[in-house]
Amino acid sequence: MSYKVTEEGNIATIHLDGEIDMDVTEKAKEVIFPHIDAGKEVHLNLSNVQYMDSSGISVLIESHQKGLEKGTKVIIKDVSKSVLKVIMMAKLEQILNLE
Amino acid sequence: MSETAHQDHIEKKAFLVNSSSLKDVRSFCREVFEKLQIQEDLKDELVLAIAEAAQNIVKHAFKNSASPTELMVVQISCENNKLQIAFYDRGTPVDPKKVKHREIDNVKPGGLGTFFIQEIMDAVEFKDGKKPWINHLVLTKQL
Numbered sequence: 380m381s382y383k384v385t386e387e388g389n390i391a392t393i394h395l396d397g398e399i400d401m402d403v404t405e406k407a408k409e410v411i412f413p414h415i416d417a418g419k420e421v422h423l424n425l426s427n428v429q430y431m432d433s434s435g436i437s438v439l440i441e442s443h444q445k446g447l448e449k450g451t452k453v454i455i456k457d458v459s460k461s462v463l464k465v466i467m468m469a470k471l472e473q474i475l476n477l478e
Numbered sequence: 479m480s481e482t483a484h485q486d487h488i489e490k491k492a493f494l495v496n497s498s499s500l501k502d503v504r505s506f507c508r509e510v511f512e513k514l515q516i517q518e519d520l521k522d523e524l525v526l527a528i529a530e531a532a533q534n535i536v537k538h539a540f541k542n543s544a545s546p547t548e549l550m551v552v553q554i555s556c557e558n559n560k561l562q563i564a565f566y567d568r569g570t571p572v573d574p575k576k577v578k579h580r581e582i583d584n585v586k587p588g589g590l591g592t593f594f595i596q597e598i599m600d601a602v603e604f605k606d607g608k609k610p611w612i613n614h615l616v617l618t619k620q621l
Contacts, residue, residue, distance in 0.1 A: 398501060400497070400500050401497045401533050402497040402501070432529055432591070432594075433530055433590035433594055434591075437588055437590070440585060441587045444586075464523075465526065468594060468597055469582070469590055470582055470583075471585070
């Protein structure tokens, strides 16, 4: 998994790239969580993530919940068809902020 | 159920029991499913189910601490359009009664892997592992 972060005002946009599985979840959390902890609105762009398993879904849930705790938002953007299918299988499309 | 008749085929491969093997498990599955000409959407689902089962071996049967040479075997077979995926490992014996996913409406991290496997596959069965194996999980799906 690789990533790119751009910050503009209070918005941190994080582009993840590659496959998100158990092997990379810690790295994904290390990239995402500090921005949420800093109170930033996080835009998580998943257009280049073609595979995500239950561990990756857990990172999305944890990020979402952390955002609520910190009084900010995590918005998941440009989800690929294959990842959206997994999000829907987990019945999270109404829970997570998807755009 | 697919209308395509899939060729009978059997293939197996051993992987080291660690999280970095999961991408190799997925690659192996994708290669076999290409040969079986399984359609793209179903292929993605099957790869997910198999990778989740392999992840459960790493995470639960070995509690993320397998020896560096420990192996798990994944075998994919197709006979009369019935797909069977078998997993063999030498981790802690699995008690099938304790294998359950979290309540899907109780949204929290974790507990989804088994749910995905059950959603995707027709049957999930733990069989007695024959020596040298301890656990033998079999997933089946009618194609």
